[in-house]
Amino acid sequence: MTARRTLRSAAAIVVVAATVLLLGVAPTPAPIPDDPADPVRASEYWLDGARIREAWQTTRGKGVTIAVIDTGIGKVPSVFGDAVVGGTDVSGSGTPDGRTPLGAVDGNHGSWVASLAAGRGAPDGTGMIGVAPEANLLSISVGFSAAAAVPFTEQVAKGMRWAVDNGADIINLSFTTNTLDWDKSWDDAFLYAFEHDVVVVVAAGNRGSGTNIIGAPATIPGVLTVGGVDQTGVASIEASTQGITIGISAPSEGLIGVSADGTVVPWRGTSGAAPIVAGVAALIRSAHPDIKAIDVINRIIKTAIPVPDAVKPQDPLYGYGLVDAAAAISANLPAVSENPMGDLAEWIRVFRRAETEPQPVPTMTPVAVPPLPAPDAPTEAGSPLLxxxxxxxxxxxxxxxxxxxxxxxxxxxxxxxxxxxxxxxxxxxxxxxxx
Structure with a gap:
């Protein structure tokens, strides 16, 4: 167990014990400001569809940190307030705190993702609220442009390590490379996260942006890959893709997000489905402070809402089904010993053959070769006519x-x-x- 997990667990135990002694009953979180009649709040259909409001009766993500490796989380006090507890820039183009939006086209992307995962909402219960509104955020800004000062693969590897070293319990990656394979530098970076008990949530990608099949990092063993569905729970045609590595599905259409300037805008894509699941993972880790990352993933996929006619157990469109936050928190499941989404270390051992330990060089005993007989003595040259x-x-x-x-x-x-x-x-x- 990591040091931060020990501290979080100890704090939770103290709070529970004090409450039980004083009241004689288990604690119930105070009602969160939530006005379903507010137009913005009402548009967040996933709060009820994924049973997130029900999960809030147990936890809102307090004590858990979600790292958002994206284009930067804008400084919007009404939405992020004290949510962002740290950040950095790995692109070479942003500011040291990772809060400056990067990219003329994608600059707001990181803010949209963060608002879905852990947006605070207004004190009166109006405005957009995230799935885990009491979780902390880390803003790690990357540049998606090909003209970025630092190669993209290097940015991701560096961002992953920084997130782990700065207390991330969950890392959200809402991007795809459109290729099945990935740079070797990601082997160590993702393995570093898994070895430090971090849940890595990844977007599956969208057909609408040219992603016909799932691509890295969604193909990396051990990550929880999120596919997208529409408001009715049917696999999205444009705002999702398909692949055998999809583990869970979440809403990817009819989404809203808060831009870096505070504007609430509509958007779609598995880039939004991923932070919804990352928020659910934060709720689980908050409700179960001692839980391991592999058990968080197992809870999410094992409690998923089944999809009729989907391939069992893991469908290339839906994975194990639709995410159910309340069930993932309350289910009585035994701990697992392996990551149900795969073992990156084993994959590296099998497929990165050049990285395996060198085989011992066989020893050879020298063979004695007898010397050749001495050559005949040269004859004295005579006349060519004789x-x-x-x-x-x-x-x-x-x-x-x-x-x-x-x-x-x-x-x-x-x-x-x-x-x-x-x-x-x-x-x-x-x-x-x-x-």
Whole structure:
């Protein structure tokens, strides 16, 4: 258990014990300012659809920290107030506190994400409120532009480590790279988060932005990947994508978010579904201070609302189903020993073969080779017109041996031919015998 988890657990135990001693009953949080009749608050249909208001009867995320690695959380006092407890910039273009919005197009993205996860809402119960309105936030600003001073992969790896080192219990990543694979630097960065008991929540991506299949970081084993559904709980066509790594689904259409200037705007995408789930994870960790990250993920997927006709147990559109905050908090589930969304360490061992430990070099016993015989002593050079011993041995003598018999045979054949010819002539000139 980490030091921050121990402190949070101890504080929760003290509060519970004091309340039980004084009242003799378990504590019930004071009613949160919440005016469902307010137009903005009423538009947050997920507060009831995902049973978040019901979960608020137990906890609102107090004592838990969510790190938002995005374009920066704007300074909107009415929404974020004391929510942002720290931040940094890893892009090389922002301000040291990570609060300056980055990007002409995406500058408000980080504020929208943060407002869904842990927006405070107005004291009178109006205005936008986040899923975990008492959780803390860390703002880590990154630049999505290709012209960023620091490569994007390096920004993410650095942001992950900074978040862990600065007390994050949950990290939200509402972006995709549109590729299945990821930079090797992310291996260590994500593994660092898992080894420090941090829940990493990732958006699945959107078809509307050209993401036809799920991409990294949603493909990294161990992260909780969030797919998107519309207001009726049906998988979104434009504001989500599909893939076998999706673990849970949450609303991704008809969303609202608070921009860096405080304006409430409509938006959609799994970039918004992810912080809803990150907020639910904060509620779970607040209600169960000693719970491990892998058990937070297990609670979320095991208590999901089933989707009719979806592939069981894990559908490429819905994952395990629709997120249910109240059930995830109250369910009686045993602890698990492995992350149900995969083991990054094992993946690295199997697929990053170049990173494995070098195999021992086999020892070899030298073989003694006998020395070659000494070469023949060189002969003294003679005249090229006179025969040498070698020329007589290998040239002249064999030639004589072959030539002499041939000459003798030829002479014999010639002599025989002459005798035969002489005999024929003799016969031809013999006078006829008398009768």
């Amino acid at each position: 025969p040498s011993a070698d020329s007589l041995r290998y040239g002249t003598l064999p030639l004589i041996a072959l030539t002499v018999p041939g000459i003798l045979v030829a002479l014999g054949v010639t002599a025989a031919a002459r005798r035969i010819r002489s005999a024929r002539i003799s016969v031809r000139h013999t006078p006829d015998s008398e009768e």
